Amino acid sequence: MAQQLKIKVSDKAEGVVEKDVQNNVFNRRELTLKIFHIGSGTPSRKEIISALSAVYGAKEDLIVVKSVETIYGGGISLVRVNIYKNKGDLEKVEPKHLIGRDTGQKVKKGGKNAAKQG
Template sequence: MSQAQQIKVSDKAEALVENLKENKVIGRKEIKIKVYHIGSPTPSRADIRKAISSFIGAKEDLVVIRKINTGYGAGISEATIHVYSEKDVLSKFEPAHLVNRGNKAKTQGEASG
């Protein structure tokens, strides 16, 4: 088994890729990561999306974070992420609320700033 690949999520958080599977039928990559953020809050979806998109080499709008689970006080989170090859495929399989989740903070910040 090869070593887990490490991804820098933010200054205080790093992630290890536990499972990377390519689903060729659907046209997406399915990724499970473990994020280590001991002593700091759970990284935002935007931070994780940005780190995964640079790791995979895909556009940020094709990355969907399905879920992030953090144990109480643990400082370790598990995330499930889908990276699509095309926007059309993404819109067929992912619910709109998941696609838009994490983008609201960005649009509110732009409107007020």
């Protein structure tokens, strides 16, 4: 069995990469992480992105956190992440609300002006 890559997310959180798949169809790397944060809150998406950026050498705006699932009171989160090679592929595949969420941009929901965002 291969050695699992350890990632330090913050002072109180550390994770391991459980699955690392290169998806050539979408030109991205798909990761599944298990993050241990016993005794502290769930790490933010920003913390996860900056930790992965440091380890994989990818730009932060090319990393999309798909989901962060934490079991109540467990102190362990399962995180799914996609790391893209370029911005064009990311924008073709990922929903706009996820791109905005990870970069900290505010995305308008609903209404007649929502479709006019750019």
